[in-house]
Amino acid sequence: AxxxxxxxxxxxxxxxxxxxxxxxxxxxxxxxxxxxxxxxxxxxxxxxxxxxxxxxxxxxxxxxxxxQRWVTRRQTMVMTETQALTVDFRTEDWGRPPYNGATAxxxxxxxxxxxxxxxxxxxxxxxxxxxxxxxxxxxxxxxxxxxxxxxxxxxxxxxxxxxxxxxxxxxxxxxxTEHQAEHLTLGVKQTLALSRETIEERFAVTGRHGVDIEMLGCTKGIPGGGFLYTNYESISIGVVLGLTGVRDGGTRPEDLVAELKRHPAIAPLVKGGEQIEYSAHLIPEGGYHSMxxxxxxxxxxxxxxxxxxxxxxxxxxxxxxxxxxxxxxxxxxxxxxxxxxxxxxxxxxxxxxxxxxxxxxxxxxxxDFPALVLGERTQQRYPGLVCDLVQGLFQVDNPAPKPGLRKLLLRSAKDNGVRLRDLVRDGWTGMRGL
Ligand code: FAD
Structure with missing residues (x-):
């Protein structure tokens, strides 16, 4: 009954x-x-x-x-195969009650x-x-x-x-309608064992504090991004990929994770970490429009x-x-x-x-954010533009005089195939969203 x-x-x-x-x-x-x-x-x-x-x-x-750990340090990394720009923020406020984010x-x-x-x-x-x-x-x-x-x-x-x-x-x-493939992403994650001391040293945290890193530009043009989080005695690293991009892209998700782990900005963080878990799952990323x-x-x-x-x-x-x-x-x-x-x-x-x-x-x-973030320009052109711009700012070229910011921006945009009109429009959409 x-x-x-x-x-x-x-x-x-x-x-x-x-x-x-x-x-x-x-x-x-x-x-x-x-x-x-x-x-x-x-x-x-x-x-x-x-x-x-x-x-x-x-x-x-x-x-x-x-x-596992209280997240007191957050990083957003924009990268190309050879470059990485990191925005790194930390606050002790998130390491005490009522806390903010935690790994678990x-x-x-x-x-x-x-x-x-x-x-x-x-x-x-x-x-x-x-x-x-x-x-x-x-x-x-x-x-x-x-x-x-x-x-x-x-x-x-x-x-x-x-x-x-x-x-x-x-x-x-x-x-x-059926949940359409373009509203779904595939998350693939490896958990790597690392000792508590190694995590503390590599990520510059102590006690129960930990780090959350998001990455853009590490998916070979497949819409998506990467992530790395610290647990107490392990780290989680992975990528999130647009499902249609995986279908059409010809690169296997686990190969992208392996490549991410070899990136010069990431390799020192994951070195020696032994895989203790591998998992994959779909994510509904379509947001408001797809509910x-x-x-x-x-x-x-x-x-x-x-x-x-x-x-x-x-x-x-x-x-x-x-x-x-x-x-x-x-x-x-x-x-x-x-x-x-x-x-x-x-x-x-x-x-x-x-x-x-x-x-x-x-x-x-x-x-309108999912479309912007997963869009072709954000995925394939902006990481290069941003990294080239910053490299141009930090690079010392004398005896040639320093290029102005405007010139650098125009050059980086041109080299990465970005039209200024699109940059302004996407910037506006991003600002409005925020
Ligand atoms: P779920 O957690 O998926 O739970 C659904 C439950 O229903 C499961 O337990 C399943 O077994 C059960 N179930 C399904 N069908 C049936 C059935 N027919 N009968 C009985 N039981 C059933 N979110 C964050 O907040 N932070 C992150 O860092 C984060 N990172 C992510 C990384 C990846 C790789 C992925 C895949 C997702 C990530 N998310 C993250 C998203 C987060 O996991 C989900 O949004 C969240 O789990 C949704 O919770 P839920 O309860 O709706 O669904």
Missing amino acids: PRTFDVIVVGAGPAGSAAALEVARAGYSVALVERGPFPGSKNVYGGVVYGRVLDELVPRWWERMPV HRADLDSWLAELAVEAGAVLVPSTVVTGLLRDRAGAVVGVRTDRPDGDLTGGVVIACDGVNSFLAKEAGMYD PELVGDGILVAGDAAAMCLAAGIWLEGVNFALGAGMFAGRAAAKALRAGDVSKTGLGGYRKLLENSFVLADHRKLR
Whole structure:
């Protein structure tokens, strides 16, 4: 016989656990269904969680979260095969409560978040794949099918937190079209073991402090970028690549990671690091323009399942957006249950909560960023332009007199095939986004 809950949450990633936590806290019964043997077992990310959204979910979360290192140093690197310009920022403020970002392993982080939901009363159902939706005669969602014998679960509200490519949201008809390949990127990551002392020396950090590096110009023209994060006794390095670019580019992702590790600016940082993990996962990078409908009769969609990952150049934030969306989905579901109306109208508060928070506000603000960052000029021409410009500024050419900045800019633009008109336009789009 089907088991019945007030709410069924599909997927115990950050979105699902936050949703289940809020539903349980509101006093409703909730099942948190996860296909992996434990939460986080199937999940991949680069490695940094931004904590502000946790302030609202878990007071003094920093005392409990399984953290590797607190990010106190952030670098953005623009590179060509032979050059690298790094913007390097550090602040002690991020190394003490309430902190800013932290590196954490997904198996630890997701298990911890799910445990919070369970402590609040949610029922975690691991090793169980949701295979479809149950609907009533009018088409409203009233539960899910699973791969277990007699595994149907019925409930007032289903919250789909099943991650990128959510087949539940698709089955519910919430995506207009199939998730198109141009909205997806592929993240490929290696974790390399390095001793604590080596990390401290190479990255100039002490104690639990760590570094987050983002890179542009290291993907051989395939739209994307690179990242490097420090854990306590390992580092994570990888690339994020536009899926169509991988298809058309003729370079294998793991070869790009290998090449990145050989780059003169990176090689000294990763030297001797032994690979202890290799993983790959899709990322929904289309942003605001690619989001599905978020609310249906009896169903809400949150996190990567709703393309809420914010991936826009210097930002690669998905966990905090998933946590925020999950939290609001849980609250909206509880409110609808209280009012006795779980129709699309009854659940409509979810969209308003998202609109009034960073989740949709940031996405709306940065809606043109993914196209700009993944565009041909940003990927293939601007890194060379910027590096040539800076090399020209720093290079001493006497007895020839120093070239003026204007001349340098014009020369770097010309050498890299950039028209000034495009540079100004892209600069304006970037400024407006920021
Ligand atoms: P997920 O974390 O994907 O969770 C979905 C869950 O649903 C999984 O546990 C899955 O097993 C389960 N599931 C799926 N289908 C079913 C089913 N049918 N039945 C039962 N269970 C199911 N974000 C950051 O904040 N910081 C970063 O540094 C960062 N770096 C990244 C680097 C890479 C290489 C990648 C791939 C992503 C990165 N992201 C990063 C993005 C981040 O990982 C996601 O945005 C985030 O995990 C989304 O959370 P979620 O809960 O929506 O989905």
